[in-house]
Amino acid sequence: IFHSSCRVLHFFTRSKRLFTASLFTFTTQQTSLRLVWILQNLTEVQKAVEEENCCFGTIDTWLLYKLTKGSVYATDFSNASTTGLFDPYKMCWSGMITSLISIPLSLLPPVRDTSHNFGSVDEEIFGVPIPIVALVADQQSAMFGECCFQTGDVKLTMGTGTFLDINTGNSLQQTTGGFYPLIGWKIGQEVVCLAESNAGDTGTAIKWAQQLDLFTDAAETEKMAKSLEDSEGVCFVPSFSGLQAPLNDPWACASFMGLKPSTSKYHLVRAILESIAFRNKQLYEMMKKEIHIPVRKIRADGGVCKNGFVMQMTSDLINENIDRPADIDMSCLGAASLAGLAVGMCEIYKNESFLANSSLQIAFLLSNYKILESLESLGVH
Template structure:
């Protein structure tokens, strides 16, 4: 990672591209599913065998729910969920070939990325008695941002629960911060792309419980 950070700092100095600035600051965290997926691929022989047999797919909870609710007919995610994995390039709006190569994660495992508002098929009729259309997928903090009507550039929301999440609407430009904020896709609806900068502390709930004791 040090070599990548150094190379990207040089490229950012030469090109002034924010994409290289983001890459120079990028670090893997335990919150990213990317590291857990890499561990699974390296250590579970049954998963390795499934990949060889082309019978293995990966997705976040939205992808799993969609796949289950449609009885396996749909396999997809949206831009907001994809951007939280640590495997997605918010500047190119696609899965990162660099990061997946570093972690030896085959791109074939990853779901197609669709708009947040999209026709994702219908819930199988056997589940609820009627086929219910699935017309949106959206990630956790992004859905809170949308629900609290933070639609304008500069709007901020703070969620405090098990963790603390501070999100800033950065308009249609991903923003990386030396202070630890990382770029996410808030949502994509048609031609509109809304980006967020997020900072978080994952142990807020634990810290409060400790302070109460």
């Protein structure tokens, strides 16, 4: 009823906000549905809500509350926008959505700028009152750390899962295929928006293969994959938790296909790594098709981006150069940079010469005829 109503209203009003609402769906990754379950099933929480003694927040809010020993209760725009309860068009909690799933607005924290003086750590914890001057969500922090400050800058994070984000400037973008709008960060009057999509089971698939003793260390997989001409037709579907965008099939099962008596663990490992690159290609092609913003640059981070085979195959498949920093922990750098801004650092994030890391390894675009031949044999063009 909610989606149908929003579609009808969008038809008459052409409101982007209503279009976004018509496509909105909760996922199990969001904490909001867990909160709904808690409110429905835990009597002690229900009692606390009635007594106005219950607060909700994501991990940043919890840490802030604990570090200040309960004196500060807040979140920032980047974290709020990931909950599914925030209206990025009005820049406030959505009364419509919270009413729909019976979450009292009184449970939600005040929303502050990403780079902001939130207070100080209680002196009893570390001996000194350390200022807390930034709160930021994981992927948004990585975007900032990668210096994806301009509209059209793209970040590809390959960790436990894959996250593809594009800077959309001050414009919110919602697609039918699976990209959803987020607030990247808010610094003063400047609000930067992102569009994000994700694929699960990236690092998870590699970890699973390691547990099967296909290799001892994940660093071995690049050499194993490169030792073969191809996977000999072996394919892997990385869907331990279903397949996300653009297929959006929660019932998809992980599987190997094309196994033969000659298949070795090397073929299995290569097929797993190839599946990561192909999922990257799917996300990137959906982004190009549905978000009509020219791509300026692509930067990668996350543990899996250390794998040169995955990086190069992704570069070949999407036909783009990809920058890989020497230090891949971009979320840490982004949070540190945002904190620095709040305590008086110059506005380095507006200076294009400031890079996330001065030492960049480049995954150059190469004409890999073997990959192209494999694609053609699968009917992919």
